[in-house]
Amino acid sequence: MLIWTLSVGQVSCCDYSGSMCGARGPGDIIIGVLNACHSKVANLEGRIQAERFNCTGFDLESFVETLAVIHTIDTINDSGFLPGIRLGYLVCDTCSDxxxxIQDAIHMLAINQTKPFGCDLIERPLVKAIIGARYSEVSTAVARLLxxxxVPQISATSSANTLDDTLRYPSFLRTIPSDxxxxxxxxxxxAHFKWNWVGVVSGDDDYGRAALHDFLKYAEDVNVCAAFNEVIPHYLDHPESRRRIDEVATHIQSSDARVVLLILKGQLVEQLFRVMISKxxxxxxxxxxxxxxxxAVAEMTGINTIGDVxxxxxxxxxxxxxxxxxTNLSPGPGAVNRFIEEYKDLRFECTPEAQKHQDCLKDRPADQCPLPDSLKLKSKLACVLPDPQKANDDFLAQAPDQTYAHRLATWSIAFALRSLLQCNTTTCPGERDFKPGNLLLEMKNVNFTLDKxxxxxxxxxxxxxxxxxxWVKRQKNRHFEVIGGYNVTxxxxxxxEKTIEWHTPNKTIPESKCSQSCPPGTFKKISMIFCxxxxxxxEEGSFTNDSDLPNCLKCPGGTWSLRGAKKCYQRxxxxLKWDDPFAISLLVVTGIGLLLLFSIFVIFLTKRSSVIFKVAGGxxxxxxxxxxxxxxxxxxLFVSKPTDEICKSRQTVYGLGFTLSVSCILVKAFRTFLAFLFDMNQQHMLNKLYKPVVIVVSGTGIQGLICTFWLIFDAPKVDRETSRQSMKIVLQCNEGSNxxxxxxxxxxxxxxxxxFLLALKGRKVPQRFNETGYIIFSMIIYLFVWVCFIPIYVTKIQQRPAVQASAIVVSNFGIIFCHFFPKCYMMLCKKKHDTDRRSYLKTVHNFSISTISNELSYTPDSGHGSDVENSFEKSFYITDAGASTPNSSRASAMTMKAESHNTGISSSNQIRQRLRAKSL
Known part of the structure; x- marks a missing residue:
C-alpha cells in the first residue's frame, strides 16, 4: 500500500518530485481532477497536530472513474477538437476526506507559484477547472474554497441537493441530477410496490443528512413512513463504526420493516452486509x-442470501x-500516474501471501484454498510475470462502466473552452491564460450534443x-440489470415489472407495511403514524371498492349499503307478497274459511225449517x-303492495264485517239471557230493548261512524320505512290516528x-238450548287473540300486516267453530226424534219444572205460586218467540197450570213437593 506524502508549498508546474498529487499530464490548459482513489485516511481520529495524511484502502471503482477522465482528455486531444490546444491534467487523491x-484544492491553485493565503485574489491560476470530488461532503468543502x-468545479458523482445553492457554491456544477x-x-x-413501512440507514456526512431529509419529505407525500432511522459514522475508521453497525443490524433484524434504504458509501454497505449475511x-x-x-458488494461471499437489491x-x-x-494501461507520453503503478503492484506483484496461495492450489482443490480478502485484486499471473508494471489484463474492463457522467464532465469543459477560445476547424485564437470565471460563464451556458x-x-x-x-443473481455473485428509469423533467x-425475478420464497413482491391491507368494505383508521x-x-350507506382507501364513499343516487359493504345497491x-310462504299459507287458510262459510250456508239454507236452525238464531x-x-x-287486502286506498279499505272492511258478526252474536246472547230470565220485572223491562234488527244495525252503524271520522280526520296511508341496518324499504300502512x-x-x-257477560249470566239453560257456552268460548278466543295482538303489533313493526291478518283469521275461525260447527253436527248427525219440536218442548217442560221447584224452595208460603207459574209461562213465550214456537211453549205452561189447579193443593209446600216429583 502506498503512503502519499503531502505538504503545502510552492511547487513548480514542471517539478512533480514533491507533488501532493499522484498523476499528471502536460498540456496548454490544465484540468484538475479530485477523486478518492483511496477510501480513507489512516489514524485520522487521533490527530492532535498538523501532520501528513496516510491514505489507505485502494478504491478500485474510484480509480476507474479517474482513468475515464484521463482517457476522455486523451480522446479530445487526439480528435483535434481544440485545434492547437492540448489539455493537460492533474489528479489528486482526496482519500474520501x-x-x-481542501488541501488538494489549495495545492492545485498554488502550482502556479501563487499565494492562495495572501491578500490578493488568484486571478489566473494554471488549473482552470476541476473535476470532482467523488463524495458530496468533500465537494461541499472544496466548493466553498473554489x-x-x-474556479469552475464540476462533479460527476456528488448529488447532495445543498450544492444547488448558487449563493454558497457559485462555481459548482455537476453532470448528474440533484438528490x-x-x-x-x-x-x-x-410507493409503486406499496412499501409504506421502510427502514432508513444513512451516513452522518452532508450527503447522508441532506438525502435523508429530502427522502422523508417526499416519502410523506406518497404515504411512505420510516419505521426507523439509523445513522452510521461516515468515516470508515471511526471508533464507533463497528458498534453502530452491529446495533443497526440488530435493529433491522428486530424491525417488521421488510424494505431498507441505505444512504451510505459502498464500503459501509459492505461492512453492514457482512453482519447481515452472518446473521x-x-x-x-x-x-x-x-x-x-x-x-465489491456485488461480489461478496453470500451476497445471494441477502435478498432483493x-x-x-x-x-x-x-x-x-x-x-x-x-486493457492496455500506461501513463502515456510525458505523463506520470502513480495510481496505475499502485494498481499494477496490487494486481500483479508477487507477495509471500500470494505465493503461499498459489502453492496451495498446486497441491489441493480450489475449495480447500480460501482466498484472503487481501488477494481479491491479485491476478493469477502474479509471481509468474517478471515485471508487474508491464503487465495488463481485462480485469478492469469486466467491471460495469459507470463513467459516463465523468465523460460528460470532461466534454462539457471542452465545449466551453471551444467557445471561450473561439476555436474553428484550424485554430483557437482566444487567450489561453484566461480567468477561470470566464470559463465558468461559458460552462453554464453550454449546450452540446454527444452520442446523439x-x-x-x-x-x-x-x-x-x-x-x-x-441486482440479479448470477452464480455466487450479482450482476446489474436495468428495469426502469426516472425522467427528471x-x-x-x-x-x-415483468423482468423482475423476486427472491422471496413464493417469488412474489414482498410486503413491507406497518398494517395489513384493508380489504374492500373497510377503510384505514389512521393511528399516530399515518402509515x-x-x-x-x-358505516351503513357508504362503501369502499378498493383496498386501503382512507375514507368510505357515500352511496350515490339513492342506493344503499349495509355495514362493511363493497358496493351499493338499490333498496x-x-x-307481504303473494308468493311469500306466509302469505300463501294465510290465503289458503282464508280460502278454507270462506269455503267453510259457503258449506255452512248451504247446510243452514237446506235445514232452515229445522228447530236447530231456529235455535241457532234463524x-x-x-x-x-x-x-x-x-x-x-x-x-x-293485507297481502300485496299497499296503497293509500288499500290502507283505508282493509281496516274499514275488517271493522265493519267483524262488528256485524259480533252484533249478531250480541242478539243471540241477549235473546238467551231474556228467554231464561225468571225475574218478571226485569224481563218485562229488558224485553223492550230486544230489537234484533235495531241492535245489529245500530252496532254496525256506530262502527261505521267511528271509521268515517277516522278516515276524515287522519286516514291510514302508506309509509316507506327505511332502516340504516336494512337494505329493504318496508312498505306498510300507517294507521294514521292511533x-x-x-x-x-x-x-x-x-x-x-x-x-261474554250476557252469555255468562244465562249459562244455566237446557243443554239443547245452550248457546251461551259457545258464545262465551268464541268471545274468549277473540279477546285473547286481540290482547296478544296488541304487544306484538306494537313491537313487530315490519310484521304488522301478517300479525293483524292472522288475528282476523283466528277470530273468524273461533266464531265458525263455536257457532256453526255444533249446529251443523246436530243437523247432519243427530237422529230426527232428538232434534224435532216435541223433543225440544219436552226439554223446556222438564227444565221449567225443575227451575220452578228451585225457585219455590226459596219462596215463603204466601200464596204466590200462581205468580211463579205465570213467570215461567212468560219465559217460555219469550223462548218460544226466539225459537218461532210460541203456541207450543204456551200450551206447555197452561198444561202445568191446569194440573196444579186440579190437584186442589193450596199449600205451597204441597205444590213444591208435587213439582219436585214431577221434575223427577
Whole structure:
C-alpha cells in the first residue's frame, strides 16, 4: 500500500518530485481532477497536530472513474477538437476526506507559484477547472474554497441537493441530477410496490443528512413512513463504526420493516452486509447512487442470501475506446500516474501471501484454498510475470462502466473552452491564460450534443436522468440489470415489472407495511403514524371498492349499503307478497274459511225449517256469515303492495264485517239471557230493548261512524320505512290516528265483552238450548287473540300486516267453530226424534219444572205460586218467540197450570213437593 506524502508549498508546474498529487499530464490548459482513489485516511481520529495524511484502502471503482477522465482528455486531444490546444491534467487523491480535499484544492491553485493565503485574489491560476470530488461532503468543502476564486468545479458523482445553492457554491456544477430527484425517485419506487413501512440507514456526512431529509419529505407525500432511522459514522475508521453497525443490524433484524434504504458509501454497505449475511438476515435493500453498482458488494461471499437489491444510478452511455484503454494501461507520453503503478503492484506483484496461495492450489482443490480478502485484486499471473508494471489484463474492463457522467464532465469543459477560445476547424485564437470565471460563464451556458443526445446545465445540474437497476443473481455473485428509469423533467418513474425475478420464497413482491391491507368494505383508521392504521368497516350507506382507501364513499343516487359493504345497491321494497310462504299459507287458510262459510250456508239454507236452525238464531245466522265473509275478504287486502286506498279499505272492511258478526252474536246472547230470565220485572223491562234488527244495525252503524271520522280526520296511508341496518324499504300502512285505530278495535272488544257477560249470566239453560257456552268460548278466543295482538303489533313493526291478518283469521275461525260447527253436527248427525219440536218442548217442560221447584224452595208460603207459574209461562213465550214456537211453549205452561189447579193443593209446600216429583 502506498503512503502519499503531502505538504503545502510552492511547487513548480514542471517539478512533480514533491507533488501532493499522484498523476499528471502536460498540456496548454490544465484540468484538475479530485477523486478518492483511496477510501480513507489512516489514524485520522487521533490527530492532535498538523501532520501528513496516510491514505489507505485502494478504491478500485474510484480509480476507474479517474482513468475515464484521463482517457476522455486523451480522446479530445487526439480528435483535434481544440485545434492547437492540448489539455493537460492533474489528479489528486482526496482519500474520501473533506480536509484532504481542501488541501488538494489549495495545492492545485498554488502550482502556479501563487499565494492562495495572501491578500490578493488568484486571478489566473494554471488549473482552470476541476473535476470532482467523488463524495458530496468533500465537494461541499472544496466548493466553498473554489467559489472564492470562481474556479469552475464540476462533479460527476456528488448529488447532495445543498450544492444547488448558487449563493454558497457559485462555481459548482455537476453532470448528474440533484438528490432532490433521486430521493423523489426512491419514494416513487417504494410507493409503486406499496412499501409504506421502510427502514432508513444513512451516513452522518452532508450527503447522508441532506438525502435523508429530502427522502422523508417526499416519502410523506406518497404515504411512505420510516419505521426507523439509523445513522452510521461516515468515516470508515471511526471508533464507533463497528458498534453502530452491529446495533443497526440488530435493529433491522428486530424491525417488521421488510424494505431498507441505505444512504451510505459502498464500503459501509459492505461492512453492514457482512453482519447481515452472518446473521442470515434477508431484506429488500434500496441502494442510492453511491453504492448501487459497487462491485465489491456485488461480489461478496453470500451476497445471494441477502435478498432483493434495487438501486438508482445515473444514466449511462458509450465510451468509445475506453475498454481498450483499460486493457492496455500506461501513463502515456510525458505523463506520470502513480495510481496505475499502485494498481499494477496490487494486481500483479508477487507477495509471500500470494505465493503461499498459489502453492496451495498446486497441491489441493480450489475449495480447500480460501482466498484472503487481501488477494481479491491479485491476478493469477502474479509471481509468474517478471515485471508487474508491464503487465495488463481485462480485469478492469469486466467491471460495469459507470463513467459516463465523468465523460460528460470532461466534454462539457471542452465545449466551453471551444467557445471561450473561439476555436474553428484550424485554430483557437482566444487567450489561453484566461480567468477561470470566464470559463465558468461559458460552462453554464453550454449546450452540446454527444452520442446523439443533447445536454445543457439546468441551474447547476446537467439535465439527465436515472436508471433503475436490479441486482440479479448470477452464480455466487450479482450482476446489474436495468428495469426502469426516472425522467427528471416530468418527474415520473417507469418500471418493467415483468423482468423482475423476486427472491422471496413464493417469488412474489414482498410486503413491507406497518398494517395489513384493508380489504374492500373497510377503510384505514389512521393511528399516530399515518402509515399505521386499523381497518374499520364502512358505516351503513357508504362503501369502499378498493383496498386501503382512507375514507368510505357515500352511496350515490339513492342506493344503499349495509355495514362493511363493497358496493351499493338499490333498496328492495318489502311487503307481504303473494308468493311469500306466509302469505300463501294465510290465503289458503282464508280460502278454507270462506269455503267453510259457503258449506255452512248451504247446510243452514237446506235445514232452515229445522228447530236447530231456529235455535241457532234463524235468519240472523246468514247475516253473521256475511259479516265473517267480509272479514275474511279484509285479509286479502293485507297481502300485496299497499296503497293509500288499500290502507283505508282493509281496516274499514275488517271493522265493519267483524262488528256485524259480533252484533249478531250480541242478539243471540241477549235473546238467551231474556228467554231464561225468571225475574218478571226485569224481563218485562229488558224485553223492550230486544230489537234484533235495531241492535245489529245500530252496532254496525256506530262502527261505521267511528271509521268515517277516522278516515276524515287522519286516514291510514302508506309509509316507506327505511332502516340504516336494512337494505329493504318496508312498505306498510300507517294507521294514521292511533286513536281511531284503537277506538275501532276497542268498540269491537266492548261488544264482545257484553256478549261474554250476557252469555255468562244465562249459562244455566237446557243443554239443547245452550248457546251461551259457545258464545262465551268464541268471545274468549277473540279477546285473547286481540290482547296478544296488541304487544306484538306494537313491537313487530315490519310484521304488522301478517300479525293483524292472522288475528282476523283466528277470530273468524273461533266464531265458525263455536257457532256453526255444533249446529251443523246436530243437523247432519243427530237422529230426527232428538232434534224435532216435541223433543225440544219436552226439554223446556222438564227444565221449567225443575227451575220452578228451585225457585219455590226459596219462596215463603204466601200464596204466590200462581205468580211463579205465570213467570215461567212468560219465559217460555219469550223462548218460544226466539225459537218461532210460541203456541207450543204456551200450551206447555197452561198444561202445568191446569194440573196444579186440579190437584186442589193450596199449600205451597204441597205444590213444591208435587213439582219436585214431577221434575223427577
Amino acid at each position: 473533506a480536509s484532504k480535499g 467559489g472564492l476564486y470562481m 432532490v430527484h433521486q430521493t423523489h425517485a426512491l419514494a416513487q419506487l417504494m 442470515g438476515i434477508s431484506r429488500t435493500w434500496i441502494a442510492t447512487d453511491s453504492w448501487s453498482q459497487y462491485q 434495487f438501486g438508482i444510478r445515473f444514466i449511462t452511455g458509450p465510451n468509445p475506446g475506453y475498454e481498450h484503454f483499460l 443526445r443533447q445536454f445543457y446545465f439546468d441551474k447547476s445540474s446537467l439535465a439527465t436522468g436515472y436508471e433503475l437497476i436490479n 416530468i418527474r415520473t418513474l417507469g418500471i418493467e 399505521c392504521f386499523n381497518c374499520s368497516e364502512c 328492495t321494497e318489502s311487503f 235468519e240472523i245466522v246468514f247475516v253473521m256469515m256475511a259479516g265473517l265473509a267480509v272479514s275474511f275478504g279484509a285479509v286479502v 286513536w281511531g285505530f284503537g277506538i275501532m278495535l276497542s268498540y269491537i272488544a266492548l261488544l264482545a265483552s257484553i256478549c
